[in-house]
Amino acid sequence: MSRKGWIVLGAVLGAALTLAWTRSTAQAPVNEAFVARIELTGPIGPAAAEYVDNAIKRATDDGAKAIVLQLDTPGGLLESMRDIIAGILASKIPVLGYVAPSGARAASAGTYILYACPVAAMAPATHVGAATPVTMGGTTPMPSPLGGGAPASSKSSDKAVDHGADDAETNKILNDAIATIRSLAQMHGRNAVWAEQAVRGAATLTASEAVQQHVVDFVAVDTDALLAQADGRSVHVDGGTVTLALRGLRVRDYPPDGRARFLGIITNPTIAYVLLLAGIYGLILEAFHPGSFYPGVTGGICLLIGLYALQLLPVSYAGLALMALGVALLLAEVFIPTAGVLGIGGVIAFMLGSIMLFRTGVPGYAVNLGVIAGIGFCGIVILAMLLRLVMRARRARAFNGDDEMLQDTGELLQAVAAGGEGWARIGGERWRVQSAMALPAGARIQVVDRQGLLLKVSAMRTGEGETT
Template structure:
């Protein structure tokens, strides 16, 4: 519920957040800050920031970077925006202690200026297996997070992914006249470099303690954009930090796999409850909104559709247990399918792009408790005495309303019944029901003394 409230709060605050892109004109330096894994929200933020800087005729875009890696598709979108930018882009690994691992290394190589602060590092750009298991297929080039990981060249699929990543980063190195041999090593062997070593090997151009120092260091340098050479005049320029706006922050929230997963479940359950309670309205409205948000978020993420199908199957089986009790067969099967589907739903090992196991097991526990509650009710119902039908009538005590020689009337269960008796009975006598013959009760005199 707190996650849903967070999403709603971001939407409601849309009108009072940071001014939109392009709100201010004039030349200067635009600073964009990334301090997380590279994902759809990061890609949207950087691409629109670069476009905004071009519209405002900025002198330079500085991407302040600290990332463990990220999604390949998002990384490539960012690199395409950098390569197509008429405004030079400097990527600055800052502050000290930051890193540009994996996807960050590719972005650094693609930038017109590559800079680092002291005590930072880059590298470890080896593709890693999807799901993290040995022998499984490789992930995309940007999806590497373990600085010490070395590739296993055993499978042809993995070799193809590594060769593709090597060719990609070499092309970026050659475009920017940087060290292509080390770039290949960063992919093939997962090596990393400190800032000082990177400067010495020609991987970066500048080491600086802060952004003003970086602007002084690169002043007068000539870089080549898609539109031709540009000589930088950056000393003393105004620095404008462009923070993520409401759209980027909303995208960041809903593309968090745990939140997208929660939205998916709320959407499914909301529509199911609306279907079984037509006219409730609120579950249907909330469910539809959450399901659409989840669909939008999941199409931006590396989703395993087998996992999605298993989650849907698990929910359907658990709901089916409510309406067709199978003494646990449907419900337990649903919980198992739900857990397996949830674990394999997101098809990557990139930090920040996996579903929290605690959330998965919390949802599975809730489903399991529902199943066991249904089982308890079903077992209690089987053991409860019969309260309707023929079996419930036999043994009941009533009262003769007429004299009964062979047939007459008796009052049983607040109803008037036809009755017959083997011995004559008088009106007002207590009777016990022995049997039910069609719509006629077979009764006898009831002796209260036993």
């Protein structure tokens, strides 16, 4: 066998051994009991809800004894939070909510999710609470403060005072949130009174305070301590009551898959906003330069992805309409000479719409103001440059017309008899000319009059003499 053949054979054998070793190491611990870990970090949105739901199903199918849902979130969208809670309550294996690492928080929607878990724990130097819901307009529905710090019961909270449609809607959202968290607290035997206070008054607790008030079960410094302290507890899951046997079990991480990562990127409000802008400007460039294809194709893809992200996010349609109006005014400025009035109005409308595009009251779901300011500044600079070019063009000397032609000079391409016509080169162009006097070919001439496409010329004077 040749040297090349030995190299190929060695490569094939090496690949086969590597594949066999990988399969053996991957399949070796299949029968070993383990605990799945799902890390829910950052704002809670559609991507997070899909990730948690898929990870719970995968862990259940893989035979996990329990799931550790590690939380570090400022809150997020109501519908996504409800999807996560529904997945936890429907899980056939117990879910252990764990606020970690140190410095993490389970705020707003994270509080509801922690209450939904059969076992709730926190790492040192973490906190929980501030679960007041946020309405569509970004305002916080806060009724009158509770006397003496004691929250009202669910019965009293249902008796909302009607101060109009806005107050009725606010009270509906508030009472629904209170009912949700109280039902979760009652299901797992936790402090329902403080849960209501966290919704009504945005109350918060540190890890040790949460244990004292029976909001969480215990404080655990790490995942191993969490499993050790949860060992032997009887908890309620969808299939009934389960006694946990978790001490010393291996922990297997379930990171987000490619789809969840992609959704997490495009549903970032700033990324979705930039995609929307890239799509709009790409299509505009394609309209002004038809046939270039690249701006149109890129813009179309970005616009579709941006619109897909928008339908997953809490979008304000008033802000979207203002952005569309701003783009329309900027385009109108190109075709209608308004000395920048439409352009400036378009920039202002676009920036206001950008600020209003997402619900600013929802944690983690607002466009970065620095990005908006930068785009607005660039728009103003481009508009100022265009206006400057327009004003310069208006002040510039005209390059055509009868008046300008009278100043042009040229050279005869053929001899012209007195009163006859011939051809001359004037301003780099061939013109039909007529001269009152005879002129030889090559004579320098000057335009004195114009009649349509016929120019009347005379010999150009140089000093006191006359060219012949």
